[in-house]
Amino acid sequence: MPTVQIAYALARIGTLLKSLAWEDAEKLGVNPTQAQILVRLAARGRSRVSDLAAELGxxxxxxSDAVAALFRKGLLERQPDPEDGRAVRLQLTWAGRAVAEAARVPPPAMLAALEALPEADRDAMQRGLVGLIRALQLAQVIPVQRICVTCRHFRPHAHDDAARPHHCAFVDAAFGDAALRIDCGDHETAADPDLLPLWARFSAAA
Ligand code: SF4
Structure with a gap:
């Protein structure tokens, strides 16, 4: 498929996902940005406003506007920052945690469409999307993502098993392309000199 056609296809899917995100968030009484904040806090725990802004792009x-609305809705609370006596970190309330749980579920229509694809197509798509995200991250047009191919625990093509060639040293387990993580809570960025060799080992066997 020519590159421009892939870009068109992604743009169409992006538009659909945006509209589904509005519908789903509205049902939960928030907007998509507010939903993203809640989901991110559920995954990461207490965070500073500046860190959240950088991670969400x-x-x-x-x-700050979205956070103020979430305070008014009783979904967030402030906690002292243990590293800075003058700063605060944001934390979910119980109500906020419940909304975050509901908001992190992907749109059912998208899940159903993906499930209908052959497994090999899903694996190839996951692999391609990870590469695309990494390229956009390198170009500094999207926020840094916690993806396997930049993680110090990632061992690409460490196993002969074609279905599960990669290894995660954090959980000491083999996994396949379909399980490559896009936002992993256990991610730890590899040292700068290791990033390019890591990507080279991953992409060489594509
Ligand atoms: S810790 Fe997470 S991001 Fe790192 S290799 Fe394991 S699954 Fe991938």
Whole structure:
């Protein structure tokens, strides 16, 4: 498929996902940015506003507006920052945790469409998307993502098993392309000199 056609296809899917995200978030009484904040806090625990803004790729004023709305809705609370006596970190309330749980479920229509694809197509798609995200991250057009191919625990093509060639040293387990993580809570960024060799080992056997 020509590159431009892939870009068109991704744009169409992006538009659909955006509209589904609005519908789903509205049902939960939040907007998509507010839903992303809740999901991120559920995954990461207490966070500073500045860290959240960087991870979500939104400006600090946009994030502050969304956070203010979440306080009004009783979904967030402030906690002292253990590393800075003058700062605070954001934390979910019980109500916020419940909304985050509901908001992290991908749109059922998208899940059903993906399930209908042959497994080999899903594996190839996951592998391609991980590479695309990494390229966009390198180009600094999306926030840094916690993906396997930049993780110090990732051992690409460490096993002869074609279905599960990779290894995660964190959980000491083999896994396949379909299980490559896009936002892993256990991710630890590999040292700078290791990043390119890691990618080379992953992509060489594609
Ligand atoms: S810790 Fe997470 S990101 Fe790192 S290799 Fe394991 S699954 Fe991938």
């Amino acid at each position: 939104v400006s600090q004023p946009t994030l």
